[in-house]
Amino acid sequence: MIKVATTPIILATMLTGSAAFAQQKMDDMKGMGAPKAAAPSAQVTHMATGVVKKVDVQAGVVTLAHEPVKTMNWPAMTMGFQVKDKMLFDKLTIGKKVDFEFAQGSKGYVVTSVK
């Protein structure tokens, strides 16, 4: 008899919601064959400064209390970001103030670099 108790629980991280469907409905209502607004293909990144509040390496998420971000028209707020590369968690220590870059991803905002 061989006991194998290997059950990967990684699936949970991939079950995040899909909010993109509602948007498609709106597009249908426009009709008239108008061209859809061109989605920005080049990845635009934004610079921000914030304090690390929470990290979840397994989920690949960091919560940052960021200062206002002019390029996004954002006031200061605390919010979660996905983290592009797990290596970046080395620089994301709770309580630390960091300069970071982020971009809009398909499921939210993604931190692409940390200084």
Ligand SMILES: [Cu+2]
């Ligand atoms: Cu924000």
